[in-house]
Amino acid sequence: MDIGIPKEIKVLEGRVALVPAAVAELCRFGHGVFVETGAGQASGYSDAAYAQAGAQVVDNAAGLYAHSRLIVKVKEPVAGDLEHLTRDHIVFSYLHLAALPELTRELQAIGLTAIGFETIAAGRQLPLLAPMSDIAGRLAVQIGSNLLYRPQGGKGLLLGGLPGVERGRVVILGAGVAGGNAALVAAALGAEVTVFDRDREKLARMRALGGNVTGLHSYGESIAEAVRGADLLIGAILVPGKKATHLVSEAMVKSMQAGSVIVDIAVDQGGCIETTRPTDYSQPTFEQHGVTHFGVTNMPGAVPRSATQALSAAILPWLERLAAPGWREEPILAGAVNVDAGKVVHPALLG
The missing domain is CATH 3.40.50.720 (NAD(P)-binding Rossmann-like Domain)
Structure with a gap:
């Protein structure tokens, strides 16, 4: 799976989805990982660190999204992200769509699949939240x-x-x-x-x-x-x-x-x-x-270094499952899908 890690563009958002060590794990399992230049800077991780971990550092967002099928980011897509997303993308991030009906409609119009960190539920636990x-x-x-x-x-x-x-x-x-x-x-x-x-x-x-x-x-x-x-x-x-x-x-x-x-x-x-x-x-x-x-x-x-380290460790096991064939057969991942090929499917958004 080709996995893209874009630079977060929400106002004063300094987190990045994965630290270089997590990227190295994905590369070791044969996944292609693309990281937008500067994505880890505010969290203290250089482009060189990602390149050393095996990622390809891409100069701009357009190139990042074009090279990647699975987009892993921290916050929900905003205007600068939406212009690069296509129906072929899977987005894995915090979404909070219940409070964002306009974003929900935009994701539907694009026709992509979106999985929320906050809706990954293992029993009563929310491991990514x-x-x-x-x-x-x-x-x-x-x-x-x-x-x-x-x-x-x-x-x-x-x-x-x-x-x-x-x-x-x-x-x-x-x-x-x-x-x-x-x-x-x-x-x-x-x-x-x-x-x-x-x-x-x-x-x-x-x-x-x-x-x-x-x-x-x-x-x-x-x-x-x-x-x-x-x-x-x-x-x-x-x-x-x-x-x-x-x-x-x-x-x-x-x-x-x-x-x-x-x-x-x-x-x-x-x-x-x-x-x-x-x-x-x-x-x-x-x-x-x-x-x-x-x-x-x-x-x-506000504390991107600490937050990135904590989030990356929580994301990686689920991302490894998501990037593997047959992820839809995993009940927890399938149950975390908010929008599927443009259709709203999560019960919390339908009720």
Whole structure:
């Protein structure tokens, strides 16, 4: 299989799908690997490193797409990618099509096949989403803590407090991988953390993080009360492939104190907070009802070196299966197809 790794062109996206060592593995199994020049630069991987691993480095995107049948990238195709895609391509990347109906229509019109990292599901596990959720959860607290500083427009609060000073209050919606990592970091900082979920086992894990962490069932009234007093609200709700449900209404956001912060990790699936809208790292925040909102859809792109290493390791085993004959006979891969020869097929996009 001829595999192409293009340079990511989403705003300030520094990740690349595969590190040179992963490319070497693919070449060892006889696959042709083409890498667009500069694709790994922001993650610290040179063209020379890819060439040494056995890849052919291609000067531009047009050449990369022309030489490759299987396109492996990090983020969903954007305008500069779409112009090079044809019906013969298979795209393997994060897609989040439930929140992107226009992109879905464009992929259908091209007639290609698209497989989402986020819809690779092994039982209840999402192995290609998990490493980026790890990072996004940790970043949510780091970024939120910074946005609470007065020069950033925040209420001027030290999230973890200190002796004689009140602790900041962090509310997290969802105790999965992203929410759990957010709770871990917030608890370590010393904040008062409340995590909402409907899974008792997950809530027990949150409680075990420390005496400053409370796990609660996600009743609407309980969420509303917690949101009202939150200094930092983090949305981390996920239903694989589906658009996120709004658990926090605009009225709830209005009830928050001025200078509070919202970080909605679920924004790439439409967001679980009604006032959230997608942003990027060129203008990551906006203010609504006196509350700072952070809605960047590619949060791990801020730490491309770490994110690329984690993502590449997760992708490689699945990519090896996808590049082999008969991949459609693999139930997990077949079940992760979002668009097949121009037809929307994933149940989460059909319901």
